Amino acid sequence: MMRKVAIVGAGMTSFVRRALETPKELSYQATKVTLDSCGLTLDDVDCIAHGTAPDAFDGLHQNGEYMVDGCGGWNKPTMRVYVGGGTGIHAVVHGWHHVASGLFDTCLVVCEEKMSSALPHAQAFFLTIFDSITERPLEPNLLWIFALEMNRYMERYGYTKEDMALVAVKNKQNGLKHPASQFSEKVTVEDVVNSEMMAYPVSRLDVSPVSDGAAAVLLASERVARRLTDKPVWIEGVGWSLDTAYWATRDLYYPRYTDTAARMAYDMAGIREPDKEIHVAEPYDPFDYKALHHLEGLQLSPRGKTVELLRDGHFDIDGNLPMCPSGGLLGVGNPIAAAGTMKVCELFWQLRGEAGQRQVPGNPRRGVAQSWGDLMQVSSVVVVGN
Amino acid sequence: MEDTIKVAGGTGLTADDIKSGKIFLTEDSLDCAYAWDTGVAVNRYLAELKQGKIIATRCKKCKRTMLPPRLFCELCFIPCSNWQYVQDTGIVNTFSICHVHWDATRIGKDEKPHLPAVIEIDGASEGMGIMHLLGEVDPEEIKIGMQVKAVWKPEAERTGSIIDIKYFKPL
Numbered sequence: 001m002m003r004k005v006a007i008v009g010a011g012m013t014s015f016v017r018r019a020l021e022t023p024k025e026l027s028y029q030a031t032k033v034t035l036d037s038c039g040l041t042l043d044d045v046d047c048i049a050h051g052t053a054p055d056a057f058d059g060l061h062q063n064g065e066y067m068v069d070g071c072g073g074w075n076k077p078t079m080r081v082y083v084g085g086g087t088g089i090h091a092v093v094h095g096w097h098h099v100a101s102g103l104f105d106t107c108l109v110v111c112e113e114k115m116s117s118a119l120p121h122a123q124a125f126f127l128t129i130f131d132s133i134t135e136r137p138l139e140p141n142l143l144w145i146f147a148l149e150m151n152r153y154m155e156r157y158g159y160t161k162e163d164m165a166l167v168a169v170k171n172k173q174n175g176l177k178h179p180a181s182q183f184s185e186k187v188t189v190e191d192v193v194n195s196e197m198m199a200y201p202v203s204r205l206d207v208s209p210v211s212d213g214a215a216a217v218l219l220a221s222e223r224v225a226r227r228l229t230d231k232p233v234w235i236e237g238v239g240w241s242l243d244t245a246y247w248a249t250r251d252l253y254y255p256r257y258t259d260t261a262a263r264m265a266y267d268m269a270g271i272r273e274p275d276k277e278i279h280v281a282e283p284y285d286p287f288d289y290k291a292l293h294h295l296e297g298l299q300l301s302p303r304g305k306t307v308e309l310l311r312d313g314h315f316d317i318d319g320n321l322p323m324c325p326s327g328g329l330l331g332v333g334n335p336i337a338a339a340g341t342m343k344v345c346e347l348f349w350q351l352r353g354e355a356g357q358r359q360v361p362g363n364p365r366r367g368v369a370q371s372w373g374d375l376m377q378v379s380s381v382v383v384v385g386n
Numbered sequence: 387m388e389d390t391i392k393v394a395g396g397t398g399l400t401a402d403d404i405k406s407g408k409i410f411l412t413e414d415s416l417d418c419a420y421a422w423d424t425g426v427a428v429n430r431y432l433a434e435l436k437q438g439k440i441i442a443t444r445c446k447k448c449k450r451t452m453l454p455p456r457l458f459c460e461l462c463f464i465p466c467s468n469w470q471y472v473q474d475t476g477i478v479n480t481f482s483i484c485h486v487h488w489d490a491t492r493i494g495k496d497e498k499p500h501l502p503a504v505i506e507i508d509g510a511s512e513g514m515g516i517m518h519l520l521g522e523v524d525p526e527e528i529k530i531g532m533q534v535k536a537v538w539k540p541e542a543e544r545t546g547s548i549i550d551i552k553y554f555k556p557l
Contacts, residue, residue, distance in 0.1 A: 014396030020409065021395055029395025037392045059416060121490035132422045134431075134454045135517055137549045139488055144502045144517075147482030152504075155480070155530045180393045199484035200525075213396050244460055248504045248515040249452070252480060349391050356391065 002100045006225035006232035007384065009038030009218035010345040015182045015333030018116040019212035023058055027070030027112040030214035030338070034108070035072075038218055038228055045218070046104035048078040051091035051111040053336040053373070056125035057118050071110040084129075085286060085373025086240070087111060088215070088340015089380040093238045095219050096382075105221045112214035113335035122210055129375050131245075145376055146207075147199035149252040150289045154201060156253040157304040159289075161201055165192035166310055167288035168205055171324045174317065175331020177357040180342075182211055182333035192288070208286045211333035215341035217348065231352045236366070237271070237383035239264030247376050258297025258370060261379040265368070266299070269383040274299045278383075279364035280350050281321060282343035284372045285328040294370055295323065297379070322360045325350060340371035344382060351386045427457045430469065432546040438538050442510050444468040450511040472509030474536035475557060479504040479515045483525045499525060505534060505554055521553030533557040 011033030013019070013026050021029065027050070035041060050071045055063045064080030071078065081087060081094045088111045095109035115122040126142035154160065169189055175181045187205060195204035225232040241260035243250060250256065262274070271277045283294035292310065295301040300321060301309055309315065315323035326332055326346035329339045347367035349355040366385040372378065403409045424432055427443060431454055434441040443466035444451045445459035451470055458465050481503035485493050493499060501523070504515040520528060521537060534554035544550040 011392035011394065012396075014393055014398070016396050016398035018399040019395075020397040020399050020403075026395060033392045033394040059414065124489035127488050131454075132420070133424050133428050134548050137547050138502070138517065138519060139500075140502065140517065141484070141486060141488035141490075143486055144482055144484060144500075147484065148480045148502065148504055148517075151482060151530070152480035179391060180396065182398075196485075197483075198486050199482045202482075246452075246454070246460070248479075248517045249513060251513055252504070345391075354391060 003102055004222040005096050005099045005235045006220050006222065007217050007235065007344070007348045008220045008225050008228045008232055009034045009040070010216070010348040011037050012180050012215035012338070012342055012345055013213045014180045015211045015213035015335055017182060017209065017211060019114065023052065023063070023067055023112050023114045024070035026114065026212065026214040027067050027110055030112070030216040031070065031072050031108060031110050034216040034218055040218065042072045044106060045072060045076065045108045046106045047098050048073040048076055049081065049091050049095035049098060049107055049109045050078065051081050051087040051337045053082065053084055053087050053113055054125055056128070057113065057115050057122055059117065067112060070112070072108055083374055083378045083380065085284065085336050086340065086371045086378040086380045087337040087373065088342070089344060089369055089371040089382055090240060091337070092217060092341065092344050092382050093240055093380055096235050096238050099219050099221050105224045107219045108216060109219060109341065110214065110216040111337035111341040113337045114212045115210045115335060116212050143199040143202060145247065146287050147202045149376065150201050150287065152252040153289055153293055159307050161193050162189055163307040164206060164289045165189045167285065167291050168192045168330050170316065171285055171291065171328040171330040174325055174358060175327020178327045178332050180332060181327055182209060183331065202287065206288045208329035208334035211335040213333060213335035213338045215338045215345055217341065217344055231386065233348050233351045233384050233386050235382060236385045237265035237267070237269030239268070239381040241379055242374065243377040245375050245377060254303065255293055255297035255379065257377055258294050258372065258379040261381045262298045262370070265381040265383045269385070271383065275301070275321065278321065278366055278368050280325060280347065280360050280367040281323050282326060282328065282346055282367065282369040283323065284340065284370050285324055285330050286334055288330060290372070291324060291328065294372065298368060298370055317358065318361055325355065325358045325360050343369040343371065347384050351384060427455045431455045435548065435550040436544045436546040438541065440472050440474055440507060442470050442472050444470050451509065451514065453507055453510045453514050453516050472507050476505040476507040476534055476554065478528065478530055478532045478534060479506050480530055481520060481528050501525060501528065503554070518551060519553040520555070522555035
């Protein structure tokens with residue numbers, strides 16, 4: 001029998017282009033502030049679920065072992081998960097297992113990424129995600145697959161670059177109100193569309209930045225959660241799925257992996273009409289089009305109608321379904337694994353009414369966060385409610 | 387409304403912090419070399435490319451004619467032992483015009499943009515695309531749905547590689 005699992009604490013570092021702190025120090029900062037947020041010490045933590053994306057970013061093989069001290073993992077059951085960009089929410093799912101299973105009463109989930117160490121650019125290390133024999137001789141780069149997917153998605157529904165830019169503008173605007181955001185400047189649709197063309201249709205401002213940072217949440221069983229807080233945020237559903245690695249044989253216009261993962265999470269949460277029952281959404285938005293693509297996969301918007309809803313303000317902070325009130329990866333920053341966990345932190349704050357200037361009105365009671373990664377094939381989804 | 391969220395650490399550095407010697411750096415560079423065995427199915431694929439032909443495998447259960455060819459069907463999870471030649475023509479499923487190298491450095495003024503595409507190969511099952519490049523085309527003229535044909539390297543220069551096809555050009 002699965003036990004109920006609550007989020008009882010959350011915290012993060014600022015997201016910055018280049019951090020003074022090492023990965024271990026960033027992990028410590030996020031971990032400590034999370035423990036402090038719920039008045040616990042490391043002695044109260046039974047186990048650790050942590051995540052960091054490619055070892056190659058840090059040039060440290062088996063980076064998880066290196067991070068362990070910063071995550072409070074010394075002499076505790078500690079496990080790292082890694083599914084590329086999906087890691088930040090996958091680690092929360094992973095932590096949920098630890099507590100839901102009955103094995104542990106508390107689990108600290110910590111995700112960290114430091115992308116600035118890799119020279120000349122962290123993007124270079126994604127070369128090695130492509131098939132070594134049938135794809136790498138073509139000298140691909142990571143932007144190709146996003147550009148190929150974005151183009152297919154836009155073509156399928158007749159969306160334009162201006163349509164996609166609206167997401168970047170909206171999320172960056174939300175992010176200006178996030179105290180951990182890497183940005184301080186507002187952008188317009190014109191800024192996005194006229195920014196440097198990197199790989200048509202992807203322009204510079206369609207993309208989230210390279211960042212360093214860490215984020216954490218503390219999970220607890222019902223018994224412990226009720227003792228710690230009057231406002232636990234329950235994990236009501238979890239889902240995850242990996243699609244085939246033969247990525248060019250899927251039609252890229254629709255994220256099937258998100259569909260599968262979302263349905264799994266909604267089933268567990270007893271949600272039948274996600275577009276009505278979810279009050280705040282944090283879909284993964286490393287690129288502007290991706291937020292819309294994922295909203296469709298998450299069954300939060302009818303396929304091909306998402307831009308219409310976006311233009312109508314449906315996804316604004318005061319709209320029917322606020323999307324990325326945190327600012328998302330586009331508005332806060334994208335330290336890969338940490339960015340996913342930041343979305344779960346945001347839902348925790350939103351559902352407790354603690355999101356300050358970003359607070360979604362109307363006391364949202366249920367939210368969904370989703371992250372995506374590997375070779376465009378994984379989605380991890382968490383549904384939370386109070 | 388007061389922001390009650392918890393943020394600590396994440397001290398941003400500037401280029402000046404490093405240039406001025408305020409922050410120390412330790413540098414290293416790794417040079418990793420590999421030789422990958424091409425495997426049972428892809429080895430045959432490469433051998434046929436060397437001959438100027440594209441070969442696929444067919445699953446007897448789901449009836450998909452699959453590229454790249456594979457030892458097993460990942461959907462039905464049964465072995466694929468039926469080999470089938472497909473055309474060296476296809477349709478552009480999606481494409482990009484890329485001005486950035488793999489390491490995010492920008493392409494030079496004298497370089498042409500890279501033109502990656504997913505090409506659905508004629509004779510393979512619907513939607514069976516491979517990633518390859520486009521060539522002999524004005525980037526502005528590329529359209530999704532465009533018919534293309536492989537441009538092969540001369541036979542003597544082929545090595546049994548996906549780049550034995552130089553690129554695909556419009557038909």
